[in-house]
Amino acid sequence: MTPVDAAETARLSEAIEAILRALEVFNRFQGPDLAGRQKSVWQSTLDRPVPQRGAGLDKVLDELTETIIPHGLRVGEPGFSGWMAVAPTTSGTAAALAGTVAGPQRWWIQPFNFLETVALRWLAELLDLPSDLQGTFTSGGSVATLVGLGAARQKALERHGVDPARDGLPPHIRCRIYASEEVHHVVIRAAGVLGLGRRSVASLPADRGQRMDLTELRKALETDRAKGVTPVALVASAGTVNTGAIDPIEEMVELAAEFETWLHVDGAYGLFGKLDPRIAPLYAGLEKADSLVVDPHKWLAAPVGCGAAFVRNRALLGRAFTTEPADYLEGAAWTGEVSSPFDHFGELYHNFNVEQSAPSRGVQVWAVLREIGVEGLRERIVRHNDFARHLASRVKEDRHLELLAEPTLSICCFRYRRPDLGEAELQELNAEIARRLRAEGEYVPSTTRVAGRFAIRPAYINPRTTIAEVDGLADRVREIGDSLVSR
Ligand SMILES: *Cc1c(COP(=O)(O)O)cnc(C)c1O
Secondary structure, three states, rough: OOOOOOOOOOOOOHHHHHHHHHHHHHOOOOOOOOOOOHHHHHHHOOOOOOOOOOHHHHHHHHHHHHHHHHHOOOOOOOOOOOOOOOOOHHHHHHHHHHHHHOOOEEEOOOOOHHHHHHHHHHHHOOOOOOOOOOOEEOOOOOHHHHHHHHHOOOHHOOOOOOOHOOOOOOOOOOOOEEOOOOOOOHHHHHHHHOOHHHHHHHEEEOOOOEEHHHHHHHHHHHHHHHOOOEEEEHHHHHHOOOOOEEHHHHHHHHHHOOOOOOOOOEOOOHHHHOOOOOOHHHHHHHOOOEEEEOOOOOOOOOOOEEEEEEEEHHHHHHHHHOOOOOOOOOOOOOOOOOOOOOOOOOOOOHHOOOOOHHHOHHHHHHHHHHHHHHHHHHHHHHHHHHHHHHHHHHHHHHHOOEEEEEEOOOOEEEOOOOOOOHHHHHHHHHHHHHHHHHHHHOEEEEEEOOOOEEEOOOOOOOOOOOHHHHHHHHHHHHHHHHHHHHO
């Protein structure tokens, strides 16, 4: 029989089995990570002109198993603690594959639509959010930030009788978003995308604990009020990406109310930290936020491409991201008795968001939470926060290590030091230590700056990490530092 299409549409189990072995080997993270050193090898195999004639499924599977997967990204490795990257655990991976095959759109009456709703409600329940904070999944924290601040912009300008989503921004209204200098740079980009301009974000000094300085915030708000500037939002970070510091949410909620503006909480990384009872009090006021962001693809270790925004007023969100009516959609489904999945679009997530077609992220979050429950997640969060505290205490005990920020959540910023070295030399030395750690590959943290000082920055969100890797990193930083200094 002649196939109807050049692409294979069957042989799924054969294809999965073919890559499965390679994936299992990959997930053991054995031997050195050669992806960087051997990049010319795999790049030369992959870098071809577009094929005029297809090579067929078997060739694709060969290249996946032999060239691509073995050189894949090893952020799941137990010693990896860099940036905010993590590999998914098994249930989320299985759910993502299931969604790709059996739920390729989140629309219509089917479980992959319904699980968006269920998983968003579960997230709201575990974070103890009030029911009027309604969620929508996004591709990550960047888009979730855009969604939250898009609602804030709508609210701020509707007060002036302007619909910014419909008419754009009038030139006579000057807008400002208020954040600390520690805010994630996607907040600033969101201001650019929303037409407010990146420079409309006031980057206010943080206090000594890297938290928003409330005196500076009030001063900026008052100065701007006197100049007739419209406040669009205050942004509180609930776990900054640099040090994990949590801004004073409760006080910022009060300031937002006083200045009649919006409070947005960026908890992309740190919102799940609320599950740790030792830290939960720092999230006081969260339930009064107007919008907030959390990334299941970080601490929940869902597959990447899974963020969520919760916004207080869904009608407002609908106005901020409305699409013009389209003939191919209107009347294409009806609201009477459902006798086909296609009789109804299900919950219309694309009306509160910037994405039209999208995978179901709900099924991934559902899978992880169904598997481990809130208690399993809490146990992970507490363990990782303990890792940061354990590392901090080791650093404090060692006169050749220096703690640069007391951990709030699961990030510990520290550096190697020698009393006879100046700031510039310490920076150079620690950058070299970090470079060597990456080259060795056993312990891979990232780096940042804390109050201008160069820091080695492990961030523990990786479910595969154990205390042995935490101690291993401290030992190795010490050893590499000692050997560099002695030369
Ligand atoms: C990761 C992160 C973001 C950006 O989210 P993406 O999912 O990478 O787009 C924003 N804010 C904070 C605090 C983050 O940690």
